[in-house]
Amino acid sequence: MSVELFVFVVAGGACLAGAIGVVASTHPVHAALSLVGTLFGIAVLFVAQEANFLAAVQVIVYAGAIVVLFLFVIMLLGVDRADDLEVEPLIGQRVAAAIVSLGILALTFGAIASTGYEATGAVVGFDEDVPDINRLGESLFTTYLFAFEITSILLVIAIAGAVLMARHSRRSDEIVDPGQEERAEEIAERMEAAERRAHPELAIGNGHRRGDGEGADAGDAESEPEEVGR
Amino acid sequence: MITALEVTPAWYLVLGAVLFSIGAFGLLIRRNPLVMFMCVELMLNAVTLTFVTFSRMLEDTGGQSIVVFVLVVAAAEVVVGLAIIVALLRKRPDATADDVALLEG
Numbered sequence: 001m002s003v004e005l006f007v008f009v010v011a012g013g014a015c016l017a018g019a020i021g022v023v024a025s026t027h028p029v030h031a032a033l034s035l036v037g038t039l040f041g042i043a044v045l046f047v048a049q050e051a052n053f054l055a056a057v058q059v060i061v062y063a064g065a066i067v068v069l070f071l072f073v074i075m076l077l078g079v080d081r082a083d084d085l086e087v088e089p090l091i092g093q094r095v096a097a098a099i100v101s102l103g104i105l106a107l108t109f110g111a112i113a114s115t116g117y118e119a120t121g122a123v124v125g126f127d128e129d130v131p132d133i134n135r136l137g138e139s140l141f142t143t144y145l146f147a148f149e150i151t152s153i154l155l156v157i158a159i160a161g162a163v164l165m166a167r168h169s170r171r172s173d174e175i176v177d178p179g180q181e182e183r184a185e186e187i188a189e190r191m192e193a194a195e196r197r198a199h200p201e202l203a204i205g206n207g208h209r210r211g212d213g214e215g216a217d218a219g220d221a222e223s224e225p226e227e228v229g230r
Numbered sequence: 231m232i233t234a235l236e237v238t239p240a241w242y243l244v245l246g247a248v249l250f251s252i253g254a255f256g257l258l259i260r261r262n263p264l265v266m267f268m269c270v271e272l273m274l275n276a277v278t279l280t281f282v283t284f285s286r287m288l289e290d291t292g293g294q295s296i297v298v299f300v301l302v303v304a305a306a307e308v309v310v311g312l313a314i315i316v317a318l319l320r321k322r323p324d325a326t327a328d329d330v331a332l333l334e335g
Binding site for chain 1: 237249250252253284285287306312315
C-alpha cells in the first residue's frame with residue numbers, strides 16, 4: 001500500500017465519518033465536534049495535494065475560529081439539548097431529501113465520469129521548485145487583487161451586521177411571539193398555585209390581585225429564567 | 231500488498247461529491263438552525279477540496295486562490311448567520327427552522 005493511498009483512506013475516512021456524524025448526531029455539540037473531524041481530514045488531503053498553506057489556513061480558520069464560534073453560540077445560549085431525530089415533522093421530507101441528495105451525487109458522478117476522470121481544460125503548468133505559498137501569494141496579489149480588496153469590505157460589513165443583529169435592543173420586546181401569551185398564562189397559574197401552597201392563609205387575597213392586568217406582566221418576566229433552567 | 235492501486239485526482243473529486251451530497255442531505259433533514267449551518271460548512275468544504283484537486287490537475291494556482299475567497303465568504307457567512315441564530319434563539323430557545331419567520335418585520 002503506497003503512502004498516498006494510506007493517507008487518502010485514513011483522511012477520507014475521517015472526512016466521511018465526520019460528515020455522517022454532523023448529520024446524524026442528535027446533540028449539536030457532538031455535531032460540531034464531528035465537523036472538526038471532517039475539517040482535519042480535508043486539511044490532510046490538502047497537504048497530500050501540495051496545498052500546504054491552505055491546509056494550515058483550513059485548520060486555523062475552520063477548526064480554530066468557526067467551530068469555536070459554533071460551540072460558543074451553543075453553550076452561551078444554552079441550547080445544548082438533544083434533538084429528537086425519531087420524529088419526522090414533515091411527512092416524506094426524509095425521502096425527498098434522500099432523493100435530492102442522491103440526485104446531486106448522480107449528477108456530479110456523471111460529470112466526473114463523462115470527462116474520463118481527467119480535467120478538461122488547458123494545463124497551465126507551474127514551476128515545481130517554487131513553494132505553493134509563493135505561487136498563491138503572487139496569484140492573489142496580481143490576478144485576483146481586486147477580488148482580494150473586495151473581501152476586506154465584505155468582512156467589515158459582516159462584522160457590522162453581526163454586532164447590529166446580536167446586540168440587545170429594546171425593540172426586541174415588540175416582536176410578536178405566537179406562544180407567548182399562552183405560556184405567560186400557564187406560568188402565572190403555576191406561580192399562583194405555588195404561592196397558595198406556601199401561604200394557604202393568603203390564598204384568597206393573591207387570587208384577587210392576580211386577576212387584574214398586572215398578572216400577565218409578572219408572568220412574562222418570570223418566563224426567562226424558566227426557559228434557561230430547562 | 232496492493233501496489234497497482236494508485237490514488238488518482240478523480241478519487242478526490244468523488245470524495246468531494248460524496249461529502250457535498252451528505253451535507254445537502256443533512257441541510258434538508260435537520261431542523262436545528264445551528265446543525266443546518268454546520269451542514270452548509272460541510273458542503274463548502276467539499277467544494278474547496280474539489281477546487282484544490284482541480285488546481286493540482288491543471289497545475290493552475292487559481293484554484294487555490296478561489297479557496298482563499300471561499301474561506302473568507304464562509305467566515306463572513308458564519309458570523310452573520312450565527313448573529314441571526316443568536317437573535318432568534320434568544321427569543322425562543324427551542325426554535326427550529328420553521329420559526330425563522332419570527333424575525334419578519
